[in-house]
Amino acid sequence: MSLTVWLSLLAACAVISLTPGAGAINTMTNALTQGWRRSLWGILGQNIALIVHIVIVAAGVGLLVARSPILFSAIRYAGAAYLVYLGVRLILIRTDAPDDEGRPPGAPESAWSMLRRGFWVNMLNPKAIVFYLAFMPQFISLDQPQLPQYAIFLATSLGVDTAIMWGFFAAAARPFRSATRTPRGRKTLNSVFGALFIVVAALLVLVH
Structure with a gap:
């Protein structure tokens, strides 16, 4: 991959x-509820x-997903349902009592829980697969060794995404x-971000 192509990819x-x-x-x-440093676990997921x-x-599996309306829709609706679940959970959670995992208000969430949620938030998005299906070939040259190019593409994508997210x-x-720091403040922020999750879920379903 030439420097010009890599800069375009960047x-x-x-x-x-x-x-x-x-x-x-x-x-x-995650940054609001768990702090800036610990939000990195969600980004890792x-x-x-x-x-x-x-x-x-x-x-080549992405082509199968893109060409199968049933498979694409199944993943899309599953992703939307998961985002709605996260949104409703945030809105309904009591900020003056232990949460549904028994943690007191403001208690640290486990790194595994944050990583797992981050994974499913991104994984259940079939449009990401379709996007990469259209996006990645523009930076992969077929007349050059494939593996190094994919490695550069992967490292660049992850590096940039981590830097911007964090x-x-x-x-x-x-x-x-x-x-x-206050129950009312936590409730307000939970409601705002819960509503945002639901809005993104609606866009995932309605915007084609």
């Missing part, structure tokens, strides 16, 4: 990562899902962290 990845979506909302929610998407496309979206939530 710029494209930055634009994509800066586009608000479920991953950005999940990252900001999201990036594992990105790796799976890229591997799926590189292996350095931009998670950092943007830090000024509002003080609002989580």
Whole structure:
């Protein structure tokens, strides 16, 4: 991959990562409730899902998903349902009592829980597979060794996404962290981000 092509890839990845979506909302929610440093666990989960998407496309399975309306719709509705679940859960959670896992208000969420949620937020998005199906071939030259190019594509995508999620979206939530110190503040923020999850779910279903 030439330097010119890589710089184009870098710029494209930055634009994509800066586009608000479920991953950005999940990252900001984690930063608000768990702190900027610990929000990295959720970003790691999201990036594992990105790796799976890229591997799926590189292996040719992505074409099967893109060409199967039933499979595509099944994944799409499952993703939307999961986002609605996250949104409703945030809105309904009591901020002055232990949550449904027995943690007291404001208690740290386990790293595994954050990683798992981040993974499913990104994984249950078939449009990401279709996007990579259209996006990735533009940066992979068929007359050059494939594996190094895919490795560069993967490393660049993950590096840019991590930097923007952690350095931009998670950092943007830090000024509002003080609002989580009171039950009312936590309730307000939970309602806002819960509603955003539901809006993204609706867009996932309605926007084709």
